[in-house]
Amino acid sequence: MLNYLTGYLSNTTDTPGVAGSNLWALIYILIIFAGVSGFVVLMNWGERKLLAHFQIRLGPMRVGPHGLLQPIADAVKLLTKEDVLPDGADTVIFRFAPVWVLLTAFTTMIVIPFGPQHAVTDMNIGILFMLGVSSLGVLGIIMAGWASNSHYPLLGSLRSSAQMVSYEVAMGLAIVSAVMMTSFTAGWDGAGTLSMVKIVEAQRLQGTWFIFKFFPLGFVAFAIFAIAMIAETNRAPFDLPEAESELVAGFHTEYSGLRWSFFMLAEYAGMFAVSSIATTLWLGGWLRPFPNLLAGKTWDMAFAMFPGVLVILVGFAAFYNAAKMPKHPAMKPQVVGLWVLGLVVVAVGLLMVMPPVALKISDIAWFVLKIGFFMYLYVWYRATFPRYRFDQLMKVGWKVLLPISLGVLVVTGIVGLTPELWAWMGGGR
Amino acid sequence: MVANDRDFYGDEWGERTSTVLDADELVLNMGPQHPSTHGVLRVILKLDGEKVLGTECVIGYLHRGVEKIGESRTYTMFAPYVDRMDYVAAVSNGLGYCQAVETLINVEAPPRAQYIRVILAELQRIASHQVWLGTHALDIGAMTPLFYTFRDREEILKVFEKYCGARLTTHAFRIGGCQYDTYDGFEKEVKKLCDFMEPKFGEYEELLTTNRIWVERTKGVGILNGDDCKALGVTGPVLRAAGVKWDLRKAQPYAAYPKMDFEIPVGENGDTYDRYMVRIKELHQSLRIIRQAVDSIPAGPIMAKVPKVLKPPVGEIYHSIEAPKGELGYFIVSDASLQPYRMRIRPPSFINLQALDKMVRGMLVADVVAVIGTLDIVLGEVDR
């Protein structure tokens, strides 16, 4: 029994799914579920605060210290709202659509590699699985729009699904060019891989992140994916289907309360998923930066401790803000809370900085840092850019991104095969 | 427009009888409350899929009977009511009214008052255009210019507060001149304000003017050429963007404008992008005027000799000024009593709104919001 429980722990090379340990796979699933949910809560607060700072205002400040309890207040509000079912709506599909969208969004998390063995499982078709399951999410959106029995949501959902489908083509082609780059690993005999863990392995073995490979080809492919992923998740500047100032208010108009919060959860989880695809394929997944330039054990340790140092700095920022809070007696609980939070964060950071712990979690920490970078980009774009009109949006997807991604694919292939081509042409077979 | 309501709406006024996805024509209602607010304006759109076939504006939700109130208030008492029409540009409203009554009673404000009026009116023009820019950008999707423009507008409103005591409904001028003289440090503060504002205008342009998304959303959208403008009576930046160089500050100058040196920006195509560029250039020209005026305010009295109890001679007068939104006109009929017999106000927003139908035919639904924004309407003025 104990063997069953701890048998996996002695395995240091495989993910639980590959190793066959269902128990640990389940534990990882629960951890990822909790983690992504926590991420969504954090992202809710973070987006509001960050957007506010871009707009020279403060954002939520009163609910908790600096608005930290705001997502909880929002959750309570959403949970206690009346469950409205539109008249004439198809109740089964109406109830099922948010569940479906959430299901597909979370199912993609199975193959996200936080580390060489820190994924639920490592399918050998990992990236294809993620792409396919996220495409299934479109069905949920159409269901939501149809079941609402009102033409605003229907038009919005059709537009949204058309947008997502068109940008998936460009996404797919960009992904193919990255996958093609994995086949140029020495020692793999020209075999590429669709497995997420092995894609990162390929970047490690080739000594370069794919964003820098065959410069500027990797970068262009990354840029195309970065644009397509924003359109895929219906975020600004491609958020016409859910924009408030347009007539059609989007597929989730008729949803309120908990059902709407499922859509919101699914949106953020979708953002997390596509960001993790981008991180895995181009930004080297869990690998630390500068593996060749700054090589060696000390540099390894330094980079492993870096996330912990960041966490400690966040704790200090909490102390600083707590000291700067207004001295009004009504704010006292908030000040105390912020000091306590700062202490907890600094403690966690100190824990993360300790060498044995740092080495163990550095993979996960770096992966999460890179995802955080993408989230920042998402909010930055939302603050800056106006919205595309729907026909212009489709034009960008089909007439701009698709040809460029095809071109990048072809040129990557040519450039990558050039030694072989030359050998074949010159040397003869 | 349409022959009768039934023709346009099909059955009941404002109600559709066809079910979803049934007819190929859809009647869509942008109701009085909608997120892209410009006040309470109801626009009924007749759509063919995404294309707009026709529109009908329903107004009157903010009608307060200002013109009727004017018939039962004395001339001095009516001045505060005038601010509340175009509440975004209250100083301009007050300026037009005071000048109209001054023309009626044949009194001229002293030069110092004229300069103060020009400075405040141009500051108000900047503030009004900033509100327009923020809300227009918000409608098109860019959220941040709203906050930047409102922040900069705060500085102007602070000057207004220091001068006349209120930020929005200023009641800044009186018949015959200005009630308040400039406060201590007014010139210095206004000059500092101008220096503060100029780089900010550059920032708005950096965010929007060359941004490809903005250009695509606004170029070629809502075209209104010069002849249509003249036929519909459209004035203001909308007219100038269509290529017609007509500005009342140059064509029929009033206050201290004859002594000011400034240009009238004119557009070419009459589309939304041109209207945007015209208003941005007007911002710069306003700064130019303010700087000149502040440098050369003459000393002297600020109020002309006006009788305490105003009884204008019998007659009528129409006087108009170039408000930020267009030609704001006052038609006052006096019957030698304390109250005017008729106080008619020509609101630029109301007349400009007529052009909406012509501008959005053939456009997509998403453009309707952009076009309403670019017309720069304030419902307080449309409905009075």
Place this chain on the structure above:
Amino acid sequence: MKVVTLLRKVFLVDLLKGLRVTFKYQHPKEIYTEQYPLERPQIAERYRGLPRMNVNPETGETLCIACDLCAKACPEHLIVVESERDPVTKRKVMTKFTFDVSRCMFCGLCEEACSTDCLELSQDFEIATFDRNQFIFDRKRLEQGPEGTEYTR
């Protein structure tokens, strides 16, 4: 010229310029919000807020001479001044002064019309009450002047 425009388009220069502007404004010193109950705004001297009646600082008597000019100047006719003639000095003495702030538009015409410095629009803007009747100010409330509001939460 065309090459430059093409390069600008390809390298998304216009989008990057916009991104730079918003990035710059993240700095906390740019924040323009004031957290209201904790930070009060600065009000100008000429601000037209709630009305107030001034009293003679030495004698404590009201400065109002019941000339009724403020009531005549008000566009909304919301000032009511009652007076009686003092038999000794033969001057009018104000007995009752009512000001209905709920209909007031703070235009300042009454303040301008007042012949002594009695009626004045103060800088008070925190005028919310729970009951509409509290908006009808009598002489006592007007002489009391603005009272600050203290927020406990």
